[in-house]
Amino acid sequence: MEQRVSLVTLGVRDLTASRTFYEALGWKTGADPGDEVVFFQAGGIVVALWSRTDLAADSAVEDGGGWGGITLAHNVRSPAEVDAVLAEAEAAGATIGRSGAATFWGGYSGVFLDPDGHPWEVAHNPGWTLAADGAVTLAK
């Protein structure tokens, strides 16, 4: 198995509300208004929004009903940009789970929760390289 991820699918309760939220963050999709799945090209991977009920069945799992042990992060180039993205997310309707602040690992981050409660850490990690296209490279 190659060392990579192709697609991250977020299960949602209300596809239109969730799509509207990510579009308010500036994300673009080629999905038609009636499509049952909304795909976003996100660098070399794809982020999808799909009915949480259908996703659970397709994933051969039972839905625990809350958070299930996966958190996404979006790395940016400065602490100020962390605060800017958190403010943008809040304006788009996100809940701020944790405001931007210095972290125990030497960076700066905060967390917003999307309309379905999926957490996104917004982070500046001075030890990682963030390319112009957004690709991240570990220090080691």
Add this chain to the structure above:
Amino acid sequence: MEQRVSLVTLGVRDLTASRTFYEALGWKTGADPGDEVVFFQAGGIVVALWSRTDLAADSAVEDGGGWGGITLAHNVRSPAEVDAVLAEAEAAGATIGRSGAATFWGGYSGVFLDPDGHPWEVAHNPGWTLAADGAVTLAK
């Protein structure tokens, strides 16, 4: 907010067991044996393994205890490769949630569950482009 993901963190109960599983799939990490977080470079993003309890606290969420509405997918180049990756995962200790089979969307896929029950769909999608480096590009 740029249209991209930097990091996917999987909350785990037993870091050594989870690390051993992903290493058995051929994944390489530069983490030291005692590190509390195991990072894998995965193309232009990073996949991390970290204590699920710590991740929940850091993500400002309550742990629902099961699956929480996020599924990862790993796209490959043929139906035969789907079956091969599923067999490799099963040999490494994964549970097969759904065996490889034709899908309603015109592709071929199956699902394995990692030691913490995180589902990975292994998929061949003839409508998407998969580059030599594993980057995926949507049809539209």
